[in-house]
Amino acid sequence: MNQAELKQPPLRRLDVDHRPSVVLGADEPLRLACGVSLGPFSVAYQTYGSLNADRSNAILVCHALTGDQYVTGAHPMTGREGWWPRMVGPGMPLDTDRYYIICSNVLGGCMGSTGPRDIDPASGRPYGLGFPVITIGDMVKAQAMLLDHLGIDQLFCVIGGSMGGMQTLEWASRFPERVFSAVPIATAARHSPQNIAFHEVGRQAIMADPDWHGGDYLIHGTHPARGLAVARMAAHVTYLSEGALHQKFGRHLQDRKVFTYGFDADFQVESYLRHRGSTFVDRFDANSYLYITRAMDYFDLAAEHGGQLAKAFHDTPVRFCVISFDSDWLFPTSESRAVVHALNANAANVSFVEIESDKGHDSFLLDVPEFFAILTGFLNGAAQHRGLTQA
Amino acid sequence: MNGPPLADRPDAIRVDLQLIAGLIEPGSRVLDVGCGDGALLHYLVNHKNVDGRGIELSQEGVNAGVRNGLSVIQGDADTDLADFPENAFDYVVLSQTLQATRDPRQVLEQLLRIGRRAIVSFPNFGYWRCRLQLLIRGSMPRTQLINYDWYETPNIHLCTINDFTQLCDDLGITIERRFAVNHEGMVGGLRGLDWFENMFGEQGVFMLTREESTD
Known part of the structure; x- marks a missing residue:
């Protein structure tokens, strides 16, 4: 390793202001899958666009492993553009003139939501490995508490790629009545051994x-x-x-x-x-x-339902659009197809598209016009069924 | 796909699709197997308020459907129907696709397992033009519906209206409605006569069920 290129930064730059941020679980802590009760804890989030009068136009964007809540616009820490700038904005597929976009930093993250670098109130020192191990389900439960705080009963859509897609599937499975439509992208219902x-x-x-x-x-x-x-x-x-x-x-x-x-x-x-x-x-x-x-490793939606993925989506009312990319070998199309098979077993309302792109797993973050066109079409169709008017 | 978006097309859909659309009750649950670019689904969703889904083998077709807000999955009639639960749909439509499946009999059984009714249309190989081409020219027939050279056709299981009727009988499937259609519409004249329809129908459109007739 080249020492000159990979030297430690003199200053850790993580301690910037990540507001808005909300303290949750103060009265009733979050019961984590590992058995630990966590609370109070913080969730930092960003919103784009505005919530309509009947609170029906909210879209929750779930970020991937190294993503964060800064979906678009300048990142307060790096100054660079957010991670989905061509997806979220006026006239874009996640149209901020029409939808209210919410993205929160996951539990265990390092952009303002409680994670291992925060101070453990019990010891007064940073958690480090004393932080409880969290799951995709825990992340989603924390997001649900954020939505309660924001007064949003049902999301118009939950969308995310990779780990964000895992959260999307978890949302649809755990809270089907709170999700009108779901778009899991380049993801899987379980993390593969590879x-x-x-x-x-x-x-x-x-x-x-x-x-x-x-x-x-x-x-x-x-x-x-x-x-x-x-x-x-x-x-x-x-x-x-x-x-x-x-x-x-x-x-x-x-x-x-x-x-x-x-x-x-x-x-x-x-x-x-x-x-x-x-x-x-x-x-x-x-x-x-x-x-x-x-x-991500622990994520296995079928295992939580007796080994049958179809049971994770029993009689689901959610409208799904499952998207994969043909050059993605990390989350190959076969993984998406397994999700589609499970949804078909419930005669769910599902669209499934494999998009041609030579850019691998990262395709979901990049400028792939067919991907944007598909997503826009799906959201328009879902909005019509939800009774959301055109902006 | 370079065609205009479905929303901008005139309501005129293919003659056999019009016939199929006419057989479907408003507000019902419909699965269109081999839905192409979604023309029939789009019509049914917008004019009959159906809860419609599609399966299509070609990626261009799937993309076109989803871009237009339809619920379409990429999949194969031969393999993917087995996933669906029994009686999940009021109608399962298989339009101009049966002849391209590997196992038409098994596909037919699946259609009637997952749907209360199946609506199947297929090119009639007993059509007089097919017969004439084989008789006079001695070469594999080509019509508007089966317009391929023999070595590149996806249509590997062609049949006549009579053959199809026989298969339904063998499988104990009830034929509720049966139409012989040419490119102008239903064939007139001696309608209802098997030999006539099998001769002059360019395609057959059947509505099938496993249920006892309620009439």
């Missing part, structure tokens, strides 16, 4: 970093930036496709004409990954990475 394996590689990289200090790096005044960067690099490869790597980098060398016959970043693809790793550590907490990847 994906668990990749997550484990990332976690081991973090834990192998001496600066991790058994999770107590905040107390030691360090940050396992090298381990976290390696975790990000490994994960980032899984978000792309072989074709995309060929097209984007080929075997091109970085700022040189010949090999150095050493272990510097000779290839462009190496340089790119190192850059991805080093920028990531500036905006993400290593322990949050451990906890959130674990939540």
Whole structure:
């Protein structure tokens, strides 16, 4: 690893103001799947557009592993654009002239919602690994408490890709009466062994970093930036496709004409990954990475219903639009198809589209016009059935 | 798909689709298997207020349907009907698709398992033009409905109206309604006569059920 490129940032930049944020579970704590009761805890969120008079136009956007509530507009920490800028906004598929968009930082995250870097009231020190292990179900229950706080009984739509898609499926399964439509994108009803394996590689990289200090790096005044960067690099490869790597980098060398016959970043693809790793550590907490990847690993909607996925959606009234991308090998179309089979077994109202894109799993974050057109069509159809008027 | 959005099309849908639409009660639950770009579903949703779903093999067809706000999944009549529960739909429509399935008999059984009624349309290989082409030219027939060379046709299980009627009998399926149709509409003249319809119908449209007749 190139020390110069991956050195620790002198200042942790996570402590910016993440308002709005709401304290929940003060009266009645959240019962987590692991058995621990959590409360009070904070949920930080962003909203875009405005809620209509009968509170029927709310869309909950669920973010992915390393995403956050800053869907669009400038991120307060990085100054860069949010993670779904072409999806959310006036005239876009999630049209802020028509819908009220809500996105909250997941429980266990590091953008203002309670997570392992917060102070444990019991000890007065950062939780570290003392933070309870959370699940996708716990994240969704916390979101439901946020919606109670916002006075929204039923969402017009829940939408998300990857881990956001897991939350979407969990929402539809756990709270079908609170979800009019659901759009799980590039996701699965359970995390595959291959994906668990990749997550484990990332976690081991973090834990192998001496600066991790058994999770107590905040107390030691360090940050396992090298381990976290390696975790990000490994994960980032899984978000792309072989074709995309060929097209984007080929075997091109970085700022040189010949090999150095050493272990510097000779290839462009190496340089790119190192850059991805080093920028990531500036905006993400290593322990949050451990906890959130674990939540994904534990996700198995069928297992919670006697091994039958169809039972997770028993007589569901929710309108579904399941979307996959043909070059996504992390959450391949077969995973989406399994969800569709389970929905068909309930004769659910479901649309299912595999979209052509050579950009791999990351396609759901990128500019794929057919994806936007499909989503706009589905939402228009659902809005018509929900009685939402055109903006 | 470069065609205009379905919403902008005139209400005129294909003659066999009009006939099928006429058989469907308003407000019912309909599954259209092999729904293409969703023209029939779109018509049924907008004019008959049905709760409509579609299955389509081609990705372009699926995308066109979903873009137009219809509930369509990418899937295969041969394999994906088995997922659905019994009597999930009032009508299951299979329009101009049966002849392209691998196992038409099994598909037919599935249609009547998941739907209270099935509406099936297919090109009639007993149509006089087919017979004439085979008799005079000695080559595989091509009509407007089956306009492929033999080596690239998706239609691997062609049949005549008589053949189809026989299969329904063999499977104990009740034929509630039966129409022979050409490109101008229902064939006139000696309607109701089997040999006549099998000769002059370019396609057959059948409404089938497993239930006892309520008439």
